[in-house]
Amino acid sequence: MAELVFFSGTMDCGKSTLALQLDHNHTARGRCGLIFSRNDRAGTDRLSSRLGLEVAAHEVRDDTDFWTFVVDERMRGTTVDYLICDEAQFYSTTQVEQLARLVDEVEIDVYAFGITADFRTRLFPGSARLIELADRVEVLQVQSLCWCGARATHNARTIDGWMVVEGAQVVVGNTGESVSEVAYEVLCRRHHMRRMTSVSARLRSTTADGLALDLPGAAG
Secondary structure (H helix, E strand, O other): OOOOEEEEEEOOOOHHHHHHHHHHHHHOOOOEEEEEEOOOEEEEOEOOOOOOEEEEOOOOOOOOOHHHHHHHHHHOOOOOOOEOOOOOHHHHHHHHHHHHHHHHOOOEEEEEOOOEEEOOOOOOHHHHEEEEEOEEEEEEEOOEOOOOEOOOOOEEEEEEEEOOOOOOOOOEEEOOOOOEEEEEEEOOHHHHHHHOOHHHHHHHHHHHHHHHHHOOOOOO
């Protein structure tokens, strides 16, 4: 029986790597699938992993209709046993409902991958609908780590290394530190609530060290 499965987690927990591995495993057993992604780090029409793996994919856009897409493929004689849907947090609620319909009415397995919450800790509409409709929600076991070493549970948007909590929900950027562009960093809840990124923590530590040198008796 076909399933709609949502694999969720923070950034850097291996979602895209798992998506590629899952596609490989199904292909190795003679199953045929279609790969979709949106706003991938490697550009349009790609699904890529931070480990350096990359494959061609169908780019999901605002007007993408999964039901029509799959039906058209099948009418052309293409076998479609499953769908790999990466960056699913960026899909619309309507598109998620189309995926669920394909599972229920066409018996196609759908494996969706995405982060659940944005930089403001608000659920993405696509992720929220997947949680509501999925047969299973799997939280990835590979833990992303905050700069402090604790498990990272939240995604932070940074500008010049400083965390921001306002702005459009979707802004494409790199993970890690950046001095001139929008970037993203995973943090534990404590440091997300304190808005303390690796950059601000390092600056705070440096400042504290400098102050310590000025304290009476610090040199002795």
